[in-house]
Amino acid sequence: MLIGVPKEIKNHEYRVGLTPAAVKEFIAHGHDVIVQTNAGTSIGFSDDQYISAGAQMIASPEEIFARADMIVKVKEPQPNECKMLRKGQTLYTYLHLAPDPVQTELLIASGATCIAYETVTDARGGLPLLAPMSEVAGRMSIQAGAHHLEKAQGGSGTLLGGVPGVAPAEVLVIGGGVVGTQAAKMARGMGADVTILDRSIPRLRELDDIFGGTVKTVYSTVDAIEQYSKQADLVIGAVLIPGAAAPKLLTREHLKNMKDGAVVVDVAIDQGGCFETSKATTHQEPTYVVDGVVHYCVANMPGGVARTSTMALNNATLPFGLALANKGPKQAMLENPHLLNGLNVHEGKVTYQAVSDALGYEYVAPEVALQA
Template sequence: MIIGVPKEIKNNENRVALTPAGAKELVKRGHQVYVQHTAGQGSGFSDDEYTAAGAAILPTIEDVYSIAEMIIKVKEPIEPEYKLIKEGQLLFTYFHFASYEPLTKAMVENKSICLAYETVEKADRSLPLLVPMSEVAGRMSIQKGANYLEKPLKGRGILLGGVPGVLPAKVLILGGGVVGTQAAWMAAGLGADVTIMDVSLPRMRYLDDVMPANVNTMMSNEYNIREMIKHADLIVGAVLIPGAKAPHLITRDMLKEMKPGTVLVDVAVDQGGCIETCKPTTHENPTYIIDDVVHYCVANMPGAVPYTSTLALTNATLPYAIQLADKGWKKAALENAELVPGLNVINGDIVYKAVAEAFDMDYVPVEKYLA
């Protein structure tokens, strides 16, 4: 198969979808790998390293899209890329369709095959290609939140871990999944007073068992959230409904109940956000303030630490990329059920129900293409 790796063009996105080591694994199996000039530079990988691994370098993004049968990316295509995607071309990347209708419509119109990292799913309902970036984003949420709590950045002017004789900051985490768990570990390690809210009692029992003493769990409901936000210094939104838009757990009116300088970090922003006042921001302009509350809503948080993120992501995606390259998307999906829910759009049909429901569009069961 001919595989293309374009350079990411989203604002401050420095990750790359394939490392030189990954390219070598694909080339060993007889596949042709084309990498756009300087695509790996932001993650610390030179063109020379790719050519040494057997890949070929192409000068432009247009060249990569025009030659490839499968495109491997990190982030969803953005508008300048829409016209480059060909009918029947396989795109293997994060899409988060349910949060952005123009992207969904563009992929329907170009009749590509869209296999989304974030909805590839194991039998135990875990999301193997979302986990590594969720781990990075969860840890970064505390790193960034602690930074924006500083007064020069319009925060409360509070040190996350406090000092002897001064109480630490209160951190509230909405969601006890991968993001929430990683955020809690980081916040607890820095000495904060941490509360994780979730709707699953089994999950909270697990977290109570493994977390240090400065982490508490609490049932997530509107009453409890309204009470907790009055005292929180840093709030992390870490809610995920696979493939669907995140629910708004913090509404616009709740901001007035928060202390001035409270920091909100919405890690769910690429799925629409679990904070109503959330809107996607960039690493270039990461925050904005509403009602004296600092909002950090960067949609590609792991892009700020591209070396770590690229290695973590490709460790997870490469085995699937090899299956897709070796067998083609249809045979790979028939032989590996984990790939089936990853299929979101095929030949102009939306085959992932939550995406179709998000925009009231027609849904076609994926079985139509796997029969």
């Protein structure tokens, strides 16, 4: 199979779909790889490293899309990239389709087979290709929040960990999954006073054990969100419904009761955001203010630490990518139900229930679509 790796073109996105080490793995399995010139240069992966790994460097993204059997990316394809996809071609990347009707329409029109990292599952019910970026984003959310609490950044001028004689900041984490756990670890490590809200009692028990009682765990209700957001200096939105649009848990009314200069970081923004006032921002212009509350809603947070993120992502995506190349996409997915869960669009059909529900398309079961 010919694998194509175009350079990412989203604002301040420096990650790359395959590292030179991952390219070498595909080559070792008998495949060919073409990589766009300078695709990884900005994060220390030179063209010479790719060539040494066995890749052919291509200057034109159009040529990569025209030639490759499978396109491996990081972020969702932008409109001009979607228009270069074709029937019989496989796209393997993050998609986040539920809040993105334009991309969904273009992928349907392309006829391509589109596999979303974020909906591939594992035997434990986890999301193994989303987890590494969730870990990065969770940790980054606290770095970003602490920075934007500084007065010069529009925040209240509060130091997250306080100092002797001055109380630390109050951090509210909504959602106790991978993002929320990593955010809480970072916030607690910096000395903040941390509260985690979640709707799963078993998960709250696990979090209590993980943190040894050093963070507050609270069952998430409308009242709890209202109460704890009032006193929070920093709120982290860490809620995920796999493949679906995120629920709006922090409302405009909540903001009106929050502290002036408080900061909210919406890590769920890729799925539409879990705050009512969220709108996607970029690393170039990461924040805006609503009712005195600073909003950080960067849609590709892990891109800010692109080298770490790329290596962590490749560790997770490589085994599935090799299966797709070695067996062919259809056989690989029909043999592996967890990889099959990653199929979101196939030859003009929407094959992921949450996407069809969110955008009003007819749902076709992925195994049915593949065997049609």
